[in-house]
Amino acid sequence: MLFHRHVDDVHRFVHRRTGDAALADDLTAITFERCWAALPGLRPRHDSLRPFLFRIAANELASHFRSDRRRRAREHLVAVRDRATGQDLAFEGDDPALRAALAALDERAQMVLSLRFLADLSTEEVAAALGVGRRHLAVLQFRALRALRNVLEEERDG
Amino acid sequence: MAERDELVGRLESLGAARPPALSVDRLAAIERRVVAGGPDVAPPESRRRPLAMLAAAAALVALLVGVVLVAARDADPARMAVAEGLVTLELPDGRTVPAVAGDELADGTIIDVAPGGRAIVADVTLGPGRYEVRDGRPVDATTARPHTTDGPSPATTDVRPDRTTTTERRRPDSPTITVARDVDRDRRLVPSATDVARPSTTTSSTVPTRPRNTTTTAATTAPAPTTTGPTTTVAPDRPTSTAPRDGATTTTTDRRDG
Numbered sequence: 052m053l054f055h056r057h058v059d060d061v062h063r064f065v066h067r068r069t070g071d072a073a074l075a076d077d078l079t080a081i082t083f084e085r086c087w088a089a090l091p092g093l094r095p096r097h098d099s100l101r102p103f104l105f106r107i108a109a110n111e112l113a114s115h116f117r118s119d120r121r122r123r124a125r126e127h128l129v130a131v132r133d134r135a136t137g138q139d140l141a142f143e144g145d146d147p148a149l150r151a152a153l154a155a156l157d158e159r160a161q162m163v164l165s166l167r168f169l170a171d172l173s174t175e176e177v178a179a180a181l182g183v184g185r186r187h188l189a190v191l192q193f194r195a196l197r198a199l200r201n202v203l204e205e206e207r208d209g
Numbered sequence: 210m211a212e213r214d215e216l217v218g219r220l221e222s223l224g225a226a227r228p229p230a231l232s233v234d235r236l237a238a239i240e241r242r243v244v245a246g247g248p249d250v251a252p253p254e255s256r257r258r259p260l261a262m263l264a265a266a267a268a269l270v271a272l273l274v275g276v277v278l279v280a281a282r283d284a285d286p287a288r289m290a291v292a293e294g295l296v297t298l299e300l301p302d303g304r305t306v307p308a309v310a311g312d313e314l315a316d317g318t319i320i321d322v323a324p325g326g327r328a329i330v331a332d333v334t335l336g337p338g339r340y341e342v343r344d345g346r347p348v349d350a351t352t353a354r355p356h357t358t359d360g361p362s363p364a365t366t367d368v369r370p371d372r373t374t375t376t377e378r379r380r381p382d383s384p385t386i387t388v389a390r391d392v393d394r395d396r397r398l399v400p401s402a403t404d405v406a407r408p409s410t411t412t413s414s415t416v417p418t419r420p421r422n423t424t425t426t427a428a429t430t431a432p433a434p435t436t437t438g439p440t441t442t443v444a445p446d447r448p449t450s451t452a453p454r455d456g457a458t459t460t461t462t463d464r465r466d467g
Contacts, residue, residue: 054240054243058236058239058240059230059270062228062231062239063227063228063389066222066228066229067226067228072229072235076231076238076239079239080239080242080243083239083243084243085245141228142226142227142228143227144222144223144225144226144227145223145226146223147220147228148224149219164220166225167220168217168221168223169220169223169224170224171224185224196213196217199216200212200213203216208351
């Protein structure tokens, strides 16, 4: 079944972005609901459903971070500075400062970097999810990385 | 370049992190929500759609209310439909004139219906007594609040029995009195924008067509004079409605209050 095959991957992806298990539960459920709603109009191709599902999840994440993105990101960064010891992380390997900086990016850049590095997708699947070719994906990734670096530097200086 | 590699390394590390796996209970809860259609958390579009519809409905209601208010504000003032017997009007500027069918009555006008008289204003039949026009409707002046104007008092009321004035320049706080000679239904006692803008030294007025349904008025019945104030006497001796007319344009000279 589609749900059981993909739910763990989607939930892990969302959890990496949010650092919040309960919020990840909510957004995962919403992702599958939206996927169900879109299925009747979908023309399935081979391996096309997984990128589609992660694209929905990335969209939901971007929507979640859309409202008052900068304020939320700063709050996260301040909290991160206070936690100099690295304790209170959401999970092993968590990087709250990086998550906050990702949330401060525009939605397109968020989707590119999230799907490319956090979603356990191949390069071809990320390109399919974004509806672009591989070369275009490389350009988008370059720009998104530059934007992410700027956000991190801005927060470090500010 | 090194910074970029470092950044990519951080992203890859975050991507390699293994958050706690979903427990069976949480997985079951998510599945129930998905199967049930997610009543707890609706998709963002579903949440936004009712708000958009609500906003549109509110805007429509506000528009309708605005239109109604504007229409009410621009509505015609009360009009004297029928005046039988001796009916006099105390205008907001203090003057007293006999009522004529067709008169437009501004707010603040006092309608005095003598015993045996009758008037119909704004679909309300008025028997003998005093009434005040408020919001385009006549109300009993005996129970109404005292009418205050900054015009002359009734003791100094200027009674103008011949009523041949066509237009008078109004003060900013008093209504324009426009009276068409010999024409009952078109006599206007309330201000209008055209009256204010029109020069008032000499006015050419075309006598409109006489209404087919001639209404009995105070002028035609010629009742006995009635005292409406300490020194106010109304003498309805204006030309009767049966006077011949030729429909020609007449020019009259403005008569101002001295």
